[in-house]
Amino acid sequence: QKEVEQDPGPLSVPEGAIVSLNCTYSNSAFQYFMWYRQYSRKGPELLMYTYSSGNKEDGRFTAQVDKSSKYISLFIRDSQPSDSATYLCAMRHSGYALNFGKGTSLLVTP
Amino acid sequence: GAVVSQHPSRVICKSGTSVKIECRSLDFQATTMFWYRQFPKQSLMLMATSNEGSKATYEQGVEKDKFLINHASLTLSTLTVTSAHPEDSSFYICSARPGGTNTGELFFGEGSRLTVL
Numbered sequence: 001q002k003e004v005e006q007d008p009g010p011l012s013v014p015e016g017a018i019v020s021l022n023c024t025y026s027n028s029a030f031q032y033f034m035w036y037r038q039y040s041r042k043g044p045e046l047l048m049y050t051y052s053s054g055n056k057e058d059g060r061f062t063a064q065v066d067k068s069s070k071y072i073s074l075f076i077r078d079s080q081p082s083d084s085a086t087y088l089c090a091m092r093h094s095g096y097a098l099n100f101g102k103g104t105s106l107l108v109t110p
Numbered sequence: 111g112a113v114v115s116q117h118p119s120r121v122i123c124k125s126g127t128s129v130k131i132e133c134r135s136l137d138f139q140a141t142t143m144f145w146y147r148q149f150p151k152q153s154l155m156l157m158a159t160s161n162e163g164s165k166a167t168y169e170q171g172v173e174k175d176k177f178l179i180n181h182a183s184l185t186l187s188t189l190t191v192t193s194a195h196p197e198d199s200s201f202y203i204c205s206a207r208p209g210g211t212n213t214g215e216l217f218f219g220e221g222s223r224l225t226v227l
């Protein structure tokens with residue numbers, strides 16, 4: 001079993017929809033949780049960073065972490081065509097090496 | 111956010127040659143840099159962790175003699191793919207952690223696409 005599982009999609013939504021992206025993990029030692037956005041042929045861009053359980057909001061983005069269920073989510077409100085990209089979840093324990101999900105490909109159609 | 115620059119962004123080389131990729135932190139000092147490889151439609155796979163002034167730590171299955179990593183300064187790490195073969199064709203991405211922080215946020219370069227003919 002991979003340590004981080006993420007549905008690769010693709011996920012297609014109309015502009016303005018609320019998008020829900022999720023990852024599950026198996027290592028209970030993970031404490032730091034991140035969401036990255038990656039456009040085609042580009043490096044990942046850090047979107048959200050969360051420590052331990054709870055919610056974090058930044059503009060149209062909300063990150064949720066449920067450590068008891070080993071489940072993290074990223075919500076995108078009022079989705080825009082420019083949000084079309086691959087979204088990668090990543091997490092780590094006390095070390096600094098990140099464990100990535102496969103990424104979910106999102107397409108927001110006008 | 112902090113800026114990490116990678117060069118070259120694309121490189122095509124013949125089988126058997128060596129290729130060097132540079133990773134620079136432009137506005138911060140990076141005590142630790144990480145090198146990842148990403149195949150099409152796959153996730154980022156960590157290859158090695160590079161600490162300034164010491165030998166890199168390689169992940170299981172990554173040949174240290176093939177993927178030479180040098181982290182000679184707090185702002186520069188290099189990855190050299192020696193005697194490259196077509197199966198080494200991939201997207202190589204570096205990331206860096208700003209020194210003096212304990213949050214562990216990593217910032218990524220734009221990636222380098224290597225094609226070995």
